[in-house]
Amino acid sequence: MPRGPAKNAPPLDRQRVLDALAADPGATKRDLAKTLGIKGSDRIILKRILKQLEGEGLLKGSRKRGYVRPGTIPEIAVLEIIGQDPDGELLARPSRWDSNEEPPQIIVVTEDAIGQGERVLARLTPVGETFEAKVIKRLGASAHKVLGVVRISGSLARIAPIDRKSKSEFNVDNRDLFGAENNELVVCEPLAGRSSGFPRARVVERIGSMDAPKAVSLIAIHAHGIPTEFPKEVLDEANAAGPATAAGRTDLRNTPLLTIDPDDARDHDDAVWAAPDTDPANKGGFVAIVAIADVAHYVTPGNALDREAYKRGNSVYFPDRVVPMLPEKLSADLCSLKEGVDRPCMAVRMVFDANGRKRRHEFLRGMMRSAARLTYAQAQRAFDGKPDADMSETVRKALHDVWGAYLVLLKERAGRDPLELDLPERQIKIGADGKIASIAFKERLESMKLIEEFMVLANVAAAETLEKARTPLIYRVHDQPSKEKLFGFSDYLRTIGVSFAKGQVMKPAVFNRILANSKGGPHELVMNDVVLRTQAQAIYDDTNVGHFGLNLAKYAHFTSPIRRYADLVVHRALIRGLKLGDGGLTDKEVVRLSETAEHISMTERRAMAAERDSTDRYVAAFMEDRVGASFDARVTGVTRFGLFVRLADTGAEGLLPARVLGQEYFRHDERRHALIGDRTGTSYALGDKLRVKLAEAAPLTGGLRFDLAEESEAPPPRRRAPVVRPRSKRRR
Known part of the structure; x- marks a missing residue:
């Protein structure tokens, strides 16, 4: 609205100021002066009126930022994207909203891909009772936000942050609750100032009740920003997809390929088959096929499904739910290798000699039909000579041959000597009430190792083929341990009497030898943790540095395209390099491979952190009614403020603060990974067994705190390492 002085203007009063602001929301003091034709001493009157209106709550703002009536939206405003409506339109709310009433609906008009939580500067136009922006x-991203739970007591409302690092709760005015109720999970935005000694905040997003069965995983999902809702256009593309035809594909439907997965698997993206090689020149050798769901047939470069899959990077697995990379129509149906159903696949046929060495391999695009959907336990019973009574002879024969091929492949694996870590994995089972029914360690079956070995070999074949075809790809790389980590590892080994030459050529066999020597001894369990912490983190990269842990020169992820975007990229690269039809890697994708590798490495780390946080909170909830009980534990980490301990029965981990260890000061010896008492020399070190008592369990943050149990015996004093103290300097 153009601003200018009004001719023959009436005397300045409160109503004239309010009317001017109603016609021009967001006007500054200077704007108002021009609009109202104010000059000279009347500017002092305007200033006084604005201050009075602010004090009465009739205006909000400042002379520079501009003034608005509470509950009104200026023509140009900062908006925050809060979600989508059923038609896929972006919805927003004003970044600043000072009214107790709900803000009006705002629909954002844009062709850009803008995510929830992002802020935009927009021009608003009223359209009926809504606004178009x-x-x-x-x-970019909105200001710092905090995830927490609303606690209402009488007329007071507070938000308890779920992050265990947060030091304080937040006070919330009733008008800033955004309708949130007691025990509701919300996202809040800290505000300036304090109230009753606490920092202030306002609710900007309501997520759901903490009493809901899946509230724990919901916390992890929102805390780590994991997308959960598929946009309408993505669902439309998935729902419009239909079964693939066999035209132009190699027919594998008469080959009894088997899917072998966990008993709770919802999607099946890999199948295996093997048989003795009939070639007289390869006596004792085997032919094996690994068939993988042809996701590239449905998720093509640049379509809505592809953009969403890239954004998510991977599926995320919680004890009570899965956040899939692809809509269920694809992940659990059209792309899933269901028993007895025709499914498109990408497959690699490999030939091995009697010593497990690969002689040759070839990739093909085929149509398969799974002969059986088996669990690891079912396959293991068959391998042990106790197949299920209802198992067909065809499936029994296929399993027998797959096992025979695996025994041959183990010979080559033994020569390669990859890193062999023994890290027990916890299995959390959720009851119908949404709470933990049990926590136990997963049984490590040979059938699991069999499938892993077949998948590793297929991944190696993919990398080798693409390098030979000179087709760009994304590798799965695992660099050698850094010198700093090796020095720390050497220092720890020296404290337990194990020699380790820092300058030696590092290979997985070096770590395997140390692990083997520790078996049966007091350091067996913790040694696996220490070796794991010494390793570099595996990532995706378009530049190959090999895979240290697997002791492989070339490695790429090919076997899980339903749940990993990296595998889909490798499928597209194979289609491009081998000219296997439509859906191959585009030139545009090739240019962005480095960026894609960095992005999916980030989404993988995000998923791992969310899964770990969810598990911690479930475990804390499970342990809550066991506060005061005593447990056998082992020290798994040492810091200056205490010990991290892991319980023997459940694998639950928590903190044993240094202050509860004894009536003396405990010094942190980083080299020995120990806390050492300055007076008595009593030492608590990595790997020590302790008897601890659960002092506190906090399901909201996932934290457990322990005390030493009364029946626990303190470790004996150990010889102190020499302490070098700097000379004191004379103060000038």
């Missing part, structure tokens, strides 16, 4: 500028 046209984006002027994207402002």
Whole structure:
């Protein structure tokens, strides 16, 4: 609205100021002066009126930022994207909203892909009772936000943060609750100032009740920003997809390929088959096929499904739910290798000699029909000579041959000597009430190792084929341990009497030898943790540095395209390099491979952190009614403020603060991974067994705190390492 002085203007009063602001929300003091034709001493009157209106709550703002009536929206405003409506339109709310009433509905008009939580500067136009916003500028992520739970007591409302690092709760005015109720999970935005000694905040998003069965995983999902809802256009593409035809594909439907997965698997993206090689020149050798769901047939470069899969990077697995990379129509149906159903696949046929060495391999695009959907336990019973009574002879024969091929492949694996870590995995089972029914360690079956070995060999074949075809790809790389980590590892080994030459050529066999020597001894369990911490983190990269842990020169992820975007990229690269039809890697994707590798490495780390946080909270909830009980534990980490301990029966981990160890000061010896008492020399070190008592369990943050149990005996004093103290300097 153009601003200018009004001719023959009436005397300045409160109503004239309010009317001017109603016509021009967001006007500054200077704007108002021009609009109202104010000059000279009347500017002092305007200032006084604005201050009075602010004090009465009739205006909000400042002379520079501009003034608005509470509950009104200026023509140009900062908006925060809060989600989508059923038609896929972006919805927003004003970044600043000072009214107790709900803000009006705002629909954002833009062709850009803008995510929830992002802020935009937009021009608003009223359309009936709603507003249409046209984006002027994207402002990026919104200000710092906190995930927490609403606690209402009488007329007071607070938000308890779920992050265990947060030191304080937040006070919330009733008008800033955004309708949130007691025990509701919310996202809040800290505000300036304090109230009753606590920092202030306002609710910006309501997530759901903490009493809901899946509230724990919901916390992890929102805390780590994991997308959960598929946009309408993505679902439309998935629902429009139909079964693939066999035209132009190699027919594998008469080959009894088997899917072997966990008993709770919802999707099946890999199948295996093997048989003795009939070639007289390869006596004792085997032919094996690994068939993988042809996701590239449905998720093509640049379509809505592809953009969403890239954004998610991978599926995320919680004890009570899965956040899939692809919609269920694809992940659990059209792409899943269901028993007895025709499914498109990408497959590799490999030939091995009697010593497990690969002689040759070839990739093909085929049509398969799974002969059986088996669990690891079912396959293991068959391998042990106790197949299920209802198992067909065809499936029994296929399992017999797969096992025979595996025994041959183990010979080559033994020569390769990859890193052999023994890290027990916890299995959390959720009851119908959404709470933990049990926590136990998963049984490590040979059938699991069999499938892993077949998948590793297929991944190696993919990397080798693409390098030979000179087709760009994304590798799965695992670099050698850094010198700093090796020095720390050497220092720890020296404290337990194990020699380790720092300058030696590092290979997985070096770590395997140390692990083997520790078996049966007091350091067996913790040694696996220490070796794991010494390793570099595996990532995706378009530049190959090999895979240290597997002791392989070339490695790429090919076997799980339903749940990993990296595998889909490798499928597309194979289609491009071997000219296997439509859906191959595009030139545009090739240019972005480095960026894609960095992005999916990030989404993988995000998923791992969310899964770990969810498990910690479930375990804390499970342990809550066991506060005061005593447990056998082992020290798994040492810091200056205490010990991290792991319980023997459940694998639950928590903190044993240094202050509860004894009536003396405990010094942190980083080299020995120990806390050492300055007076008595009593030492608590990595790997020590302790008897601890659960002092506190906090399901909201996932934290457990322990005390030493009364029946626990303190470790004996150990010889102190010499302490070098700097000379004191004379103060000038």
